[in-house]
Each structure stands twice: as C-alpha cells, then as structure tokens.
Amino acid sequence: MLKFFTINTDAELVCFLIALICLIKDKAIIWRCMIWFLALTISVEMVGIYLKKPYLDYVKKLENAQKLHIHLNIDPVHSNIWIYNILLVFQAVFISLMFKDLLKKHTNSKPLIVTGLVVLCVLYIYEVTIHGIFEKHNITTIAMSVMFIIYSLYCYYCLLKEDAYHNLSIFAPFWLVTGILFFYFGRIASLLFFQILETYDPKVVITYPIYSTLIIILYGCWSYSFICRRWLMKRSEI
Amino acid sequence: MVNEEIRNIVIATTAIFLIAPAFIVAYIFVYNRRKKRHIEEKTQMKLTFEAELAKTQLEVQEQTMQTIGADLHDNIGQLLSLTSLTLNSVEVDNPKKARQKVDAAIDLTLRSIKEMRLLGKLLQGDQLMAMGLSEAVRYEIGWLEKSGKYKITYIEDGEAPAENNPDKDLIIFRVLQEILNNVIKHAEATRITISLAYLAGSLQLQIKDNGKGFDIEKLTADERGMGLHNIQKRAGIIDGEVSVVSKPGKGASITIVVPYP
Numbered sequence A: 001m002l003k004f005f006t007i008n009t010d011a012e013l014v015c016f017l018i019a020l021i022c023l024i025k026d027k028a029i030i031w032r033c034m035i036w037f038l039a040l041t042i043s044v045e046m047v048g049i050y051l052k053k054p055y056l057d058y059v060k061k062l063e064n065a066q067k068l069h070i071h072l073n074i075d076p077v078h079s080n081i082w083i084y085n086i087l088l089v090f091q092a093v094f095i096s097l098m099f100k101d102l103l104k105k106h107t108n109s110k111p112l113i114v115t116g117l118v119v120l121c122v123l124y125i126y127e128v129t130i131h132g133i134f135e136k137h138n139i140t141t142i143a144m145s146v147m148f149i150i151y152s153l154y155c156y157y158c159l160l161k162e163d164a165y166h167n168l169s170i171f172a173p174f175w176l177v178t179g180i181l182f183f184y185f186g187r188i189a190s191l192l193f194f195q196i197l198e199t200y201d202p203k204v205v206i207t208y209p210i211y212s213t214l215i216i217i218l219y220g221c222w223s224y225s226f227i228c229r230r231w232l233m234k235r236s237e238i
Numbered sequence B: 001m002v003n004e005e006i007r008n009i010v011i012a013t014t015a016i017f018l019i020a021p022a023f024i025v026a027y028i029f030v031y032n033r034r035k036k037r038h039i040e041e042k043t044q045m046k047l048t049f050e051a052e053l054a055k056t057q058l059e060v061q062e063q064t065m066q067t068i069g070a071d072l073h074d075n076i077g078q079l080l081s082l083t084s085l086t087l088n089s090v091e092v093d094n095p096k097k098a099r100q101k102v103d104a105a106i107d108l109t110l111r112s113i114k115e116m117r118l119l120g121k122l123l124q125g126d127q128l129m130a131m132g133l134s135e136a137v138r139y140e141i142g143w144l145e146k147s148g149k150y151k152i153t154y155i156e157d158g159e160a161p162a163e164n165n166p167d168k169d170l171i172i173f174r175v176l177q178e179i180l181n182n183v184i185k186h187a188e189a190t191r192i193t194i195s196l197a198y199l200a201g202s203l204q205l206q207i208k209d210n211g212k213g214f215d216i217e218k219l220t221a222d223e224r225g226m227g228l229h230n231i232q233k234r235a236g237i238i239d240g241e242v243s244v245v246s247k248p249g250k251g252a253s254i255t256i257v258v259p260y261p
Helices: A007-023 A029-067 A083-103 A110-131 A138-161 A170-199 A208-232 B002-088 B097-122 B126-129 B133-146 B166-187 B221-226 B229-237
Strands: B151-157 B191-197 B204-210 B242-246 B252-259
Touching: A007 A029, A007 B133, A029 A083, A029 A208, A029 B151, A083 A138, A083 A170, A110 A138, A138 A170, A170 A208, A170 B002, A208 B002, A208 B221, A208 B242, B002 B097, B002 B133, B002 B166, B126 B166, B133 B151, B133 B166, B133 B191, B133 B204, B166 B204, B166 B229, B191 B252, B229 B242, B229 B252
Parallel strands: B151 B191
Antiparallel strands: B191 B204, B204 B252, B242 B252
C-alpha cells in the first residue's frame, strides 16, 4: 500500500488548507495564486509517491539479478525525479513573481527578477540538453536557491531601509520571506552534497530528515504568514 | 558506515547553514525594535516642539499685551489726560489764550494718534513675525528705547536667507524677549548691545549689557530656572546652543547660535 501521507505531504496539506481559508478572498492576485501553487505542489508530491513504488521495485529487481548474475530483459523504469524537475519551473516562476510583488513597494525589481529567470531558464535548458529530464537538475536548483537567498536578503534590506515601522511578529511578507530564506539556505548543503550522496546508497535517502525539517520550517512560516495577512495585519499594510 | 559519516556531515552542514538565517532574522528583529523606539522618540520630540511653539506664541502675545497695557497707562493715558486738562482750562473769553491751549490740545491729540498707530502695529503680532525676524527685533528695540532708560545699539550682519523659518523665528524672538526681560528686571544696565548675524547655515544672536552681572557658578537653581534654564530649553528645541559669559560688576553677554533656516 502506498503511503501518500508523509511528513512532507502533511505539512504541505496543512499549509494548503490554511492558504485556502486565509487567501481565497485576498485582493492581491499573487497571494491568491499561492493556493494554486500549493495545490500543484501537493499534486506533484502525490504523483511522486505514486511513481516511486515501481521505480523501487525495478531497482530491487536489478539488484537481485546482479547478485544472481542474471541478465534481466525488462523495460527500464525511471525515477520520479522528472516530475520534480517540472515542478522546478513553476517554483522558479511563482516564487520569483512573489518576490517581484514584495519588492515593488521599495524598488523597480523587474530587471532583477527577469534576469534571474533568464539565468535559470538557460541553466534548465543546459541541463535538459546534458542529461535529459530524468535526472535531477541540480545546477538549476542550486542557482535558484542562491537567487532566492539573495532576493530574501534584499527584501530584508529594503524592510530595514524603509522609514515606516512594521510589527514584524505579525507582518506577513516578513514571515513568507523568512520561510523561503530558511528553506533554501538549509537546502544548499544537501544540494552541494547531492552528487556524493547519490553515488552511495540510492535507497537510503540520507537527506530526507533534513528535507522534512526544512519543509516544516517553510510551510510553518508560510502558514503563519497567511494567518497574519488574513487576520493580524492592518488593512493599510496589505 | 560511510553513509553514516556522510549523513552526519550533511546534517552538521545544514545546521550551520540554518544558524546564519537565524542570526539574520534575530538581527532584523533587534534593528526593527530600535527603529520603533527611534520613531517614537521622533514623534515625542515633534509633540514637545509643537507644545513649546504654542506656549511661545502665547507668551509673545502676553508680552505684547503687557507692553500695550503699560503704554496705554504710561503714555497714551497721560497724553489724553493732559489733553483733557488742557481743553478744560480753555478760557472762551480770552480767544488768544484759548487758541494757544487748543493748539496744545491738538498737538497732544496728534501725539496720541501717533502712539495709537504704533500700538496698532504691535497688536498685529503675527504680522510682525511675518515681516521677518530682523523687523520684529527692530520693533522690540524700538519699544525698549522709548522707555528712555537704555542706550541700545543694534548691529545686523549678513543677509537673511530668502526662505525663513517662521517657527524658529518665533522661538528666537521669544528668547530675545526673555533675555531683555531679565536685563530690565535684574541687570540694572544702561547700555544694551544686540547683534543679529546671519552666518552660513546658522544664525547668531548676541545680547550684551553693562549691568551688574552675575556669577554663573553661584546662581541658585531657582535663579537659574527663572531665566537661563528657559532660554536654554527654548534654544535646545531648535538645536541651538547658548553660551553665557558674565562676571559680577562686569555685565553679561548671552550668545545663541541656531542652525538656520
């Protein structure tokens, strides 16, 4: 039986439900789109879990055949990485647009965001050309993480530079950015080690507990951000 | 075993990578709290400034009313009494003498009208400040000179900037009034020198007298509180600096330097 409800999917589902309650009537399109983005993320996670099972079975069969020195004549089964590679495109576009919206009060962020997206697009196409879509797009993911870290720090800088005071403990954009910063900063280490980790045991996902912790931090911050936006922040600040 | 080691390295690296954003977030919170305190202080300062400005306006008005009251009693009142006495003493039977007395009464009435006109100008205190600080200072000196008790020298240096600052003008003018009041009440001076200098980015007002002077160190808190403290407080709210130089028997000199406009 497939285990669709993991720590990751649970965190995503809770965040999605909170977003649905808090942002469904939000005036800003980008915040309303968050609901769709989270729905897409959960769907991809579910499909990823569904695709993982046949791949693990295939790997097991291959290992057994290797042990018994038998040559198996079966069609290769790809891992579920390709679906996450597709999700990567939506992640890059949506979070970049979110940053564009957050920065628009302070500066004209369009050139920065567009340049970032063009760089990611080039890297993505490069990786598709090099190893196709069935292998993890690690370079694009690392580049995207670095970009989001820079955007987050730039958001903080703008917030500090601003004359107006915001109560940060209930300031939705701050918690949204904080979630992104923690997630992508923490993830960098795993991404940098990914190549080494992959050469060892593919079945034991070493980074899984780390990834789960980061997912909880990310969606925890985002959920709180949606609650702040819906109930705690003043109308004038939104 | 190797997997275990790698796993530990990755977890440790991730933990280190998470410490950095944690510190950044903590710093943002600390900075934001400071920003809040700074904004609160600025608001408080603005409120204090506005309150002080309103108080100053009231005091300038009070001073004007006092001047008017004194002038009505001492000057115009006397002139009109004299006019009345003169007219009462007119002997209709003696046209030559009567003519002289009527002429004297006319002269007294004209002087009264002149004095009334001057008072009228003083009553329009707001307009006086609108004419600029220099003009307001000249009027103040004019009234003081009329008392005949002081020989006043007024020196004005530099050109007033094209754009003045009415709030600062009002406070500087009130400070001048307070200093002159102190001179009148306590200094027993006969000569007063007032100089107003428009320097680059600042304004310097100096009031010197040849009165009995005082020892600043020996001033009691009450004596200091009566005049000097008020002057320093007023100058302080417009970022001005006050320096007082005085010795017993050698007069006093008070200099105020204010960023201007």
